[in-house]
Amino acid sequence: MRHWLNDYAYKISLTPMPFLISMVVLLVVTALLITLQTLKAAYANPVKSLRTE
Numbered sequence: 001m002r003h004w005l006n007d008y009a010y011k012i013s014l015t016p017m018p019f020l021i022s023m024v025v026l027l028v029v030t031a032l033l034i035t036l037q038t039l040k041a042a043y044a045n046p047v048k049s050l051r052t053e
Contacts (some may be wrong), residue, residue, distance in 0.1 A: 001014060 005014060
């Protein structure tokens with residue numbers, strides 16, 4: 001990867017930090033969405049959902 005990046009005029013250093021940050025952000029967003037959907041399902045009235053089916 002570094003050899004490929006060295007061919008460009010503007011050089012950057014390739015560190016694992018951007019990959020780690022994006023993975024952590026993705027995990028936090030996923031956990032938040034799963035938690036919200038779980039709470040939504042837990043507080044839903046089962047009688048109301050059965051009546052519409």
